[in-house]
Structure formats: C-alpha cells, structure tokens
Amino acid sequence: MSQTQPEAPARKPRVALLFGGRSGEHAISAATAAGVLGAIDRDRYDVVPVGITRQGRWVVAADDVDRWRITDGRLPEVTADDGAEVVLSLTQGEKALRVLEPGEVPSVLGDVDVVFPLLHGPFGEDGTVQGLLELADVHYVGAGVLASAVGMDKHFMKLVLAGHGLPVGPYEVLKPHEWTADPEACTDRVAALGLPLFVKPARAGSSLGISRVDDLADLPAAVEAAREHDPKVVVEAGIVGREIECAVLGGRDGERPRASLPGEIVVDDTHAFYDFEAKYLDEAHVQLSCPADLPDDVTARVRDLAVRTFEAVEAEGLSRVDVFVTPDHEVVVNEINTMPGFTPYSMYPRMWEATGMTYPELVDELIRLALERPTGLR
Ligand SMILES: Nc1ncnc2c1ncn2[C@@H]1O[C@H](COP(=O)(O)OP(=O)(O)O)[C@@H](O)[C@H]1O
Ligand SMILES: [Mg+2]
Numbered sequence: 001m002s003q004t005q006p007e008a009p010a011r012k013p014r015v016a017l018l019f020g021g022r023s024g025e026h027a028i029s030a031a032t033a034a035g036v037l038g039a040i041d042r043d044r045y046d047v048v049p050v051g052i053t054r055q056g057r058w059v060v061a062a063d064d065v066d067r068w069r070i071t072d073g074r075l076p077e078v079t080a081d082d083g084a085e086v087v088l089s090l091t092q093g094e095k096a097l098r099v100l101e102p103g104e105v106p107s108v109l110g111d112v113d114v115v116f117p118l119l120h121g122p123f124g125e126d127g128t129v130q131g132l133l134e135l136a137d138v139h140y141v142g143a144g145v146l147a148s149a150v151g152m153d154k155h156f157m158k159l160v161l162a163g164h165g166l167p168v169g170p171y172e173v174l175k176p177h178e179w180t181a182d183p184e185a186c187t188d189r190v191a192a193l194g195l196p197l198f199v200k201p202a203r204a205g206s207s208l209g210i211s212r213v214d215d216l217a218d219l220p221a222a223v224e225a226a227r228e229h230d231p232k233v234v235v236e237a238g239i240v241g242r243e244i245e246c247a248v249l250g251g252r253d254g255e256r257p258r259a260s261l262p263g264e265i266v267v268d269d270t271h272a273f274y275d276f277e278a279k280y281l282d283e284a285h286v287q288l289s290c291p292a293d294l295p296d297d298v299t300a301r302v303r304d305l306a307v308r309t310f311e312a313v314e315a316e317g318l319s320r321v322d323v324f325v326t327p328d329h330e331v332v333v334n335e336i337n338t339m340p341g342f343t344p345y346s347m348y349p350r351m352w353e354a355t356g357m358t359y360p361e362l363v364d365e366l367i368r369l370a371l372e373r374p375t376g377l378r
Pocket of ligand 1: 169198200206237238239240243275334335
C-alpha cells in the first residue's frame, strides 16, 4: 500500500458511518456497521455512527459493536429511540451534521470529512444517498450516483455490460405494466429462455424476492414474489456453473482498479440456490472458499473480467463482481455489487485477506481513497 497521507486537517478526519436504511437489507447493513466499528483505527479517525431507521430518519447511533451484530439469528434494527435525529447540511462547503431536538435550536454535531455509506439495496446502494452526499459536497466511500444506480438495476447493469462487450447471460425484462396487462405474452417471452429460470426483482439484493422456477406453472407466483420488492422484474435463463466472486478496489492516483484473488460460494443441496437464508442465517450449509480452486488461466480471466466490469459501470472505491464459471470454463458476469457484504466474515473482505490486505487495512484504504478523490464531477 502506498503511504500517501490524506490532506492533514488539524484534527483527525471525522468519518460518519451510515447504516440501516429503508431497504430489505437494513439488518445486514447494521451488521456491517458492527464490523466496521470494531475495525476502524480510532487513533487515525473520529467515528460518528449514524443509523437510518426503516422510515428513513437519520439518528445518532450507538458506537457499540454488540448493539449492531447479528446474534443467534436476531436481526438488529435502527429505531427512532436510538438517538437524536440528525440531518446533513446541504449548504455547499458546510459539511455539517446537525442535531434536531424538538423545541431546541439545531446544534452542530460536527463537521464530516468523509461519509462511509454501509448501505445495501434501494435508498442506499442505488445512487439516492450518493446523490444526497453529492449535494452536501462531502467526500464519501464507494461508487457515485450513476455507477450505484446501474449496479443496483439488474436490467441496466446488463445493458451497460453487454454494451462494453462483456459476457452476460440471456434474460428478459418484465416492465411494471407488462405483467399486469398481459401475463400470457410475458410467459411466452420468458419460456423461450428454457428452464430453469431465475426470477428476480430488478432492484433488490441479498437474494430477496428471487425464485428459481423449474416449471412454468410456478412462474406467476415467482413474478408476484419478485414484484413485492420491485414492480420491474428480470427473468434469466439458469446458468450451470460454479459461483465465483472477485473483490475490486479502486486504483490509487489514477491507476487501474485492483482485483483480489477470486473466492467461491458452494451451497449444499438443502438450498435451491444461494438464497437469503443461505447467505445470512444458515452458515452450516454454505462454504466460502478463498482463494477459489481454479486453474491459473481461469483465475486470471475472472480477475480481468472483474476489473473490466468495474470500469464499464465506472464504479469507484469498491465493488464485488460475481460470475459463473461454466463446466467448459466460460466466465459469465452475474452481477456487480457496488456495496457488497462488508462484515469481517463477508466474502469481499475475505478475498482481500487472502490477497494480503487485512480488514482494518481495507477500511483504512477505502477511507483514504474517498478522501483523495475530489467531490463534484470527476
Ligand atoms: N441466471 C442464474 N443462473 C443460475 N443461478 C442463478 C442465476 N441468477 C441467480 N442465481 C442464483 O441466485 C443467487 C442470487 O442472485 P443474484 O442475481 O446474485 O441476486 P442478489 O443481487 O440478490 O445477490 C445467485 O447467487 C445464484 O445462486
Ligand atoms: Mg448476488
């Protein structure tokens, strides 16, 4: 790692950790906050945890790893009782978090040097919060507005990747009104993809609302399940292949992005695919192996494709690129996640660990990248 120091203010840079939020991945985001709170270097940074409730209220949150961990399947949740409400000033150059207490003049909690949005899913990983941070003119970790939005939307993600000549699997999009207006026509269209199908909300994550369909009779229920998360649905041809992931980190000083050694997800037969339970609640039936046991040339192709995917959507900071490696060693991109699972046990940090960067070093590197890059158009 290069030793360039970020421009040194008289005090330590203050990092606001943003977590929770309005998406179905609220609890996972809180668990990520627990990981980062436990790992961030307190000698180097001041830390301000800011929780976002499911209703979208920002509150001062406990600086307490145990409060936000997932313990015995209990999912943590940010509530309005966690602390006073805060807002981020949108006045250019102010960069202040203001505390709002009913009946009192708003007080300033402090200037924010960098925001670390540990948010997954809609209203967090999709460019909306990034837009707010752009308006506030603060430095923040990770992808900007467009890359976040493209990474969130499986329809546009495929268009952008295919537009760059990158390999994506066959799919169909069911727009919000198409399914309700003519389900038969939709069924005919997706039937041409063959079986099995994977039916997904276009903009969700953590496998929420995703079903594997082995019989077209099950399609309506699968589409309805996806529509509970997003009126736009993506239906994909099932791909037979190993699930391989690769962690990408933005380049320093104009260098190209860096790709980790790939990892592999192996889910046993108790799950039809890598679903929500398998991801967070049923670790016994999932094996994350890192580095993945792949021939050297396949490893090299996965890493190269991961970097090109990151570049295609113009991601920044971090992204995890998930691919399928077919039995004849073809590599197909499944998706890019601009805010991947980021607990110390998640694949993203584990892949960097295997590549020689520890979790605390990774947190530090991401904050440095964010402080180094200019705010505004870049
Ligand atoms: N086209 C596909 N072929 C085979 N398996 C798939 C396909 N799409 C998704 N899956 C399975 O479903 C899981 C979740 O799908 P994914 O698109 O990664 O959604 P999410 O954004 O919620 O992680 C994948 O990790 C994989 O196990
Ligand atoms: Mg996925």
